[in-house]
Amino acid sequence: MNAPLKPDAFRVGIGIPPLPEPIIRFERVGKVFAGRRGQSEVEALAGIDLDVPKGAIVGVIGRSGAGKSTLIRLVNGLERASSGRILIEGEDVTGLSEAGWRARRRTTGMIFQHFNLLSSRTVFDNVALPLEIAGTPKAEITAQVERLLDLVGLADKRERYPAELSGGQKQRVGIARALATEPKVLLCDEATSALDPETTQSILALLKQVNRELGVTILLITHEIPVIKEICDRVAVIEGGRIVEEGDTFSMLTQPKHPTTARFVEAVTGVDLPAHLAGRLRSEPRSGDAAVLRITFTGENATAPVISRLSSIIGVDVNILAGRIDAIAGKPFGSLLVSVPAREPELGAVLGALKSLELKVEVIGHVA
Ligand SMILES: Nc1ncnc2c1ncn2[C@@H]1O[C@H](COP(=O)(O)OP(=O)(O)OP(=O)(O)O)[C@@H](O)[C@H]1O
Secondary structure (H helix, E strand, O other), X not given: OOOXXXXXXXXXXXXXXXXXXXXXXXXXXXXXXXXXXXXXXXXXXXXXXXXXXXXXXXXXXXXXXXXHHXXXXXXXXXXXXXXXXXXEOOEEOOOOOHHHHHHHHOOEEEEEOOOOOOOOOOHHHHHHHHHHHOOOOHHHHHHHHHHHHHHOOOHHHOOOOHHHOOHHHHHHHHHHHHHOOOOOEEEEXXXXXXXXXXXXXXXXXXXXXXXXXXXXXXXXXXXXXXXXXXXXXXXXXXXXXXXXXXXXXXXXXXXXXXXXXXXXXXXXHOOOOOHHHHOOOXXXXXXXXXXXXXXXXXXXXXXXXXXXXXXHHHOOOOXXXXXXXXXXXXXXXXXXXXXXXXXXXXXXXXXXXXXXXXXXXXEEEEEO
């Protein structure tokens, strides 16, 4: 029997470049928490296999209790694995001593949902803290903190205290502090969950900048699919302590396979029929009905003038009922609901034309 093909060998075999070296690797990782006061133990993670490629932004999404916090806390030694191995830059950190972890944490920064700033310290002093702990000379600390406050756009707030800042500004301080020791990896624990949508966008843009300009690999956990859609190159979906699906963000969001992924994805790619039509949708057509089609556009097709061509070339009236066009991981993606005559040969001609463009088309019902 042939040896199993490594995922990268398969990628290369079908013409896709191999993934960059993983900077973090989970190998069959499990975590069991002992039960408290007579309660049974909790298996928070089981059989986790996950690679975080160097230079990527990888998101882990799951509902409350799925195991996200436990997973990310294993990467900086705040929790210890019960089974399996975790490799960071090729080093097996599973059995590291506390002193070993202290050194490791300098290469792994972390930001938190509630920022975890010290309220008695100014912005400058919060960012300086990890450098003070590392014994960095004062002049170097000043230069580094000033550089980081410039990067996160808070140079004018250096003498302010956390209580004088907005949530977004506090998270910017958190990011500057996490980057103080020039880590290779930034761990983000629900970093935008306490922020409004606009502030979330600005923090995500900053994280992307940190990733692209400083080359920092980012592993984030979230329960919000828009965060994944906005900045992640790859995504893993976690449920009940297990990864149920993993892959590049565009494929996962446009062709979800696991029902949990599909439910998350619905929120960012789904389009609903207007209520007055949804209530009248029937599966079997009656004479004179229109067929309602869902057309999914991906990549280059997303911006093609398909609908106007259908009308002009095939001569069929197409009514647009609802739609959205968006970007997922920087690539265009659209979904459109249209109605066309349900009779032949018109319907067959429309379906044939759409399929010839390699668009995904489904008839979702009929309306009068
Ligand atoms: N210290 C602990 N002791 C016992 N059980 C724990 C401990 N930490 C987490 N758990 C349990 O492990 C499971 C996973 O928890 P975890 O916090 O990792 O999930 P999560 O996906 O981060 O959830 P949330 O989004 O609500 O923070 C849950 O059943 C939780 O109750």
